[in-house]
Amino acid sequence: MKRLFILSITLLFLCSANSLYAKKKRVDLIIRGGTIVTMDANWRIIKNGSVAIRKNKIVAVGTARSIARKYFSNRRIYARNKVVIPGLINTHTHIPMTIFRGIADDLDLNEWLTKYIFPAEARNVNERMVRIGTRLGLGELIRGGTTTYTDMYYFEDAVADETSKAGVRGVLGETLIDFPAPDNKTFDDGLKYAEKFIKKWKGNSLVIPAVAPHAPYTVSQDRLIAARALSDKYEVPLLAHLAEAPSEVEFIRKNKNMRPIEYVAKIGFLSKRLVAAHVVYANDKEIEMLKRIGVGVSHNPQSNMKLAAGVAPIPQMLKANLRLGLGTDGAASNNDLNLWEEMDTAAKLHKAFSKDPKVVSAKEAFQMATIGGARALHLEDKIGSIEAGKLADIVIVNFDSLHQTPFYNVYSQLVYTTKASDVHTTIINGKIVMRNRRLLTLNERLIKKQANVLARKVVKSLRTKN
């Protein structure tokens, strides 16, 4: 009798457990037990939270208990004592130039360009260099928890190919410029290349093709408009440098008798697809106009400082709620692709410059590097926060290193003390591309070897006279 009772109880339990189990939905990956900094509209932070991922999307976010009730997966990452954040978004770089990292520093912009960068580019930029430089940069991005980056360079099809192979998300545009480029000798050839490039990559799960006219001082009026038209035709982002340096302001004043933003507005270049890099020289009226049109802005504090370009009016842009993200610029100027340092610098630079320790808080700096960057790229419905329905671009950060101890406030800790080396795991489009600091889609040792060989050639090329 007693045995029968125990048997029936056991059966009952198994049945209910089974029915409970059957009700649970299977997902491909669960991140479990970390502090989740969602960056959603409510700034929700979930302690002991979980994220359920199916294919390349986030299915659910919540407390570890609530997710465990509804979802199961054979693949789990335990994030206890770690912080789970949206992947960082780099809104401006020239990734193949990572090969030129540290080639020349502390020079006048003109000397830097004409004595080092232009000759180095003229003598070394080809598809092979672009591929090696891109892989080098991609490795650094992944190791620093950047999951989406924005690029404008040459041989961009090779950049896209490498980016897609490494499993990184990229908004990538072939640079269009009035001078002969390493791959396209005329602007029109460049434009044709860009159209072909867009057709090839449009719809790709990782690469978002873009059009990238270099800047209003290096691309003539008609050509700026032609580039914008191409962006409109295919509904792809338009990338350009804008209002970066005093020399540009002076050039456009001299030639057009206008301010840079005033000029591009007047000729109809400003568009809701534009991602404008730098935007150092913008007054309140211009900020208002950029906001109204929906232009995205990429703030590159370290590059602007190092090249003495100026200090962008970021407190004003934040106040105007502009689509505002952070970029590293190329490693040739800055000299890395580290968004953690850009966040830290952004928060500090504007306090110093505006003499107000309250501007650009840690929260705002972290916002710029995540959902702000997504808004700048016009991708805020897809990336930039950890929310159900968004793409699974997620980074898990160690929070227990000595330099992060003790821990009072999560945004402060992320912006002021966390380093790129604290990134533990990087997930892009649902796929783990780095785990426990080991790159899974790139051969780090080979990349370093190839980059070093190439760098020796670059040095040699700069020694020759022509």
Added chain:
Amino acid sequence: MKRLFILSITLLFLCSANSLYAKKKRVDLIIRGGTIVTMDANWRIIKNGSVAIRKNKIVAVGTARSIARKYFSNRRIYARNKVVIPGLINTHTHIPMTIFRGIADDLDLNEWLTKYIFPAEARNVNERMVRIGTRLGLGELIRGGTTTYTDMYYFEDAVADETSKAGVRGVLGETLIDFPAPDNKTFDDGLKYAEKFIKKWKGNSLVIPAVAPHAPYTVSQDRLIAARALSDKYEVPLLAHLAEAPSEVEFIRKNKNMRPIEYVAKIGFLSKRLVAAHVVYANDKEIEMLKRIGVGVSHNPQSNMKLAAGVAPIPQMLKANLRLGLGTDGAASNNDLNLWEEMDTAAKLHKAFSKDPKVVSAKEAFQMATIGGARALHLEDKIGSIEAGKLADIVIVNFDSLHQTPFYNVYSQLVYTTKASDVHTTIINGKIVMRNRRLLTLNERLIKKQANVLARKVVKSLRTKN
């Protein structure tokens, strides 16, 4: 016959090898095969170099071959593909405050101090907190390759004890202030404590005791002079904050109708033993005076930025060849003890602020963090460069991480791309305190645990009303 010939040749060889060996001098440690950035007066860089160390001193520096000819040691560190630099020197911090790292940010100085820092200090600073905070900070310093640091706080005898136990070099001074301090309720008690402290530690191989009157706006005129007299009496450094923030400038203008530096000069506080922290508000005449007297200056770029204190005239100070070093300030304000980021920031900040990309070169920034810091502390005959006769404070840095690839210029790479996490080995006073990123004199796990427990108490203490 043939055998005899071979035997005699062998004997001859062994004898000569033995006599060669006998001629070699035994040392305690040889660092072999790295690129040595000596920071000596000739800026000598030795590729494939070696450093021979006996007891706590550098005996010889040269090419690996030349050192191998003259010295041998049973203890060797191979530094192939690595860079060997003088240990970094932090010229201003408040190390126990590492416990308050990130407790409050992005606030007005006044609000930050009165709502957070002062209450947190009043309710938590005791000898135990000072010891735990010091160990936490020391761990971070060693992990970042800082071998000498400068401190002013309370319970400084406990700071000195922990510093000496951890094997770190410190210029340490008990803070003297007009208000009741956690350990000494009156200024006179503080002064007595300071004298006792100096007597106890003077002559120690690691701890250099100092006198540390807080600042000209928190210590009255007579007391500043009394502090200076104590420094002169025992020939020890005099540490103080000076000309840091607009509020100080305003306070001294109001009360003394002078500029801060003008005031301390007039009352006879400036001395050749003074290490003045911040010195943001200094005009050309004042810089010239500091130079003439031999005052050391500690530049704290990140702290000055984050607290919106202002931007120090560093290009002018470099031009005047002032005794100029770098400091991190306390981790409560900045929020780490990372001199690599201070170097990087110093080089970039002054380019932005002076609108000149040539000022504060990588070379100058690295100089500030090494021999410049030694000069600021009046210790340039003992530390700050890798030269025979100097104390063996040496750091070995990895130079092959992905974010450091490729490698063109050593100073650029050190300042613009190397991170604290690239430090491989830290040697202080001839003793290895970190090897392959493992702390050898501190228990990292225990430190983190104790710091986290303490931090929870700090949070609780701020919730209570009194």
